[in-house]
Amino acid sequence: MKTNSHAASSSLSSSSPAPRVVVLGGGYAGLVAALRLAPAARVTLVDPGDGFTERVRLHQLAAGRARVTHPYSGLLRGTGIEHVAARAADLDRQARSVRTDDGRTLSYDRLVYALGSVTDTAGVEGVEGAQDTGRARIHTAESAGALHQRLVGAPGRVSVVGGGLTGIELAAEIAEAHPAWEVRLLTSGVVGAGLSARGRAHVYEVFRELGVRVEEGRRVASAGEVDADAVVWAAAMRPVTGLAARSGLALDVAGRIAIDGTARSVTDPAVYAAGDAAGTGIRMACAVSLPMGLYVAASVRADLQDRRNQLRPFHYGFVGQCISLGRRDGLLQMVRSDDSPRSAVLTGRPAAFVKERVVRGTVFALRAAAAGARRGGLGAAPGADVSGAAPAAVGR
Numbered sequence: 001m002k003t004n005s006h007a008a009s010s011s012l013s014s015s016s017p018a019p020r021v022v023v024l025g026g027g028y029a030g031l032v033a034a035l036r037l038a039p040a041a042r043v044t045l046v047d048p049g050d051g052f053t054e055r056v057r058l059h060q061l062a063a064g065r066a067r068v069t070h071p072y073s074g075l076l077r078g079t080g081i082e083h084v085a086a087r088a089a090d091l092d093r094q095a096r097s098v099r100t101d102d103g104r105t106l107s108y109d110r111l112v113y114a115l116g117s118v119t120d121t122a123g124v125e126g127v128e129g130a131q132d133t134g135r136a137r138i139h140t141a142e143s144a145g146a147l148h149q150r151l152v153g154a155p156g157r158v159s160v161v162g163g164g165l166t167g168i169e170l171a172a173e174i175a176e177a178h179p180a181w182e183v184r185l186l187t188s189g190v191v192g193a194g195l196s197a198r199g200r201a202h203v204y205e206v207f208r209e210l211g212v213r214v215e216e217g218r219r220v221a222s223a224g225e226v227d228a229d230a231v232v233w234a235a236a237m238r239p240v241t242g243l244a245a246r247s248g249l250a251l252d253v254a255g256r257i258a259i260d261g262t263a264r265s266v267t268d269p270a271v272y273a274a275g276d277a278a279g280t281g282i283r284m285a286c287a288v289s290l291p292m293g294l295y296v297a298a299s300v301r302a303d304l305q306d307r308r309n310q311l312r313p314f315h316y317g318f319v320g321q322c323i324s325l326g327r328r329d330g331l332l333q334m335v336r337s338d339d340s341p342r343s344a345v346l347t348g349r350p351a352a353f354v355k356e357r358v359v360r361g362t363v364f365a366l367r368a369a370a371a372g373a374r375r376g377g378l379g380a381a382p383g384a385d386v387s388g389a390a391p392a393a394v395g396r
Helices: 028-040 055-062 072-076 141-151 165-177 197-210 242-246 286-304 348-375
Strands: 020-024 042-046 051-053 069-071 082-084 088-092 097-100 105-107 110-113 117-119 157-161 182-187 213-216 230-233 237-239 271-273 318-324 330-335 341-347 393-395
Touching: 020 028, 020 105, 028 042, 028 072, 028 110, 028 286, 028 348, 051 072, 055 141, 055 165, 055 348, 069 072, 072 348, 088 242, 110 286, 117 141, 141 165, 141 230, 157 165, 165 182, 165 197, 165 230, 165 318, 197 330, 197 341, 271 286, 286 348, 318 348, 330 348, 341 348
Parallel strands: 020 042, 020 110, 042 082, 110 271, 157 182, 157 230, 182 213, 318 393
Antiparallel strands: 051 069, 088 097, 097 105, 117 237, 318 330, 330 341
């Protein structure tokens, strides 16, 4: 699918062709980076899906409550961005090209690597590849649609493995939407380890009201050892950087692409990384990905326009963590810029309202960036700063 073309930015020479930028991944970081780059380059977005998926709503999809995908056809229309509905299979850095799994070869002047992260199921017996259909016993957040199909069947016991924010939201949402199911949450540590005592106490209270049974200190090595009719694995996330590693790009100790202060690979100056795949030293989170996508677009534009010296290093500071606890309750945990919890929290319906506004705001930002791309300008995406700094933010 190719949308209508438009002229490149006037700051580039009209006598030379617009530079080619390939963006791998159409999530929060990749999509906004592509949209912001569209006025200055010929952008190709490589993503096998047909739309942008709001990962922060996957727990709602599992409960059957939300439409979480927005078609690329609408978001990219009139922007000049070409969407290649395929997976990147090989990255040839010497030739500056990407080969897709449908046999295409895409050349680039700059590459934005934004393949994000997925639930880490490596080495966990019984989980890898087992969650493709509604008849499956084992699921992850990525198979939320199939999990919903399972939950609308005959009720039984569902166990969520993982006490982080994803596990908390999944357990609460499932318990509220499917009260006939017995819901358990299993975690090797405590529920919400990054929350304050007050924040964690509210999660416990909501779980009691919803009937969620919590088993802390329960280390699970295999889905097979969980006595449940359905198992939802949400114990950890991992960056999708296998393609980067195979191409010879350096990774950091967390397996993310090693970058400099301007989000450029320390291995290859033609490659930039954004979102969860980028080695920022900041925890992987959707709240970070959108502003980092804005930053990477500014960084690539500065590079293409020979003004990298005007960029400030990427910086991000947290303000709060928004957590859904079903549709009628929530938790806004205020945090310091380093993501450590403060004592202040907002709970109940007001917190649920804030969470919903934040989530809707991300889609608004993407639509604003798309409108800007159609006009041939930067757009009015909230929080954008072409000099490079990323704002502090509330999110998950």
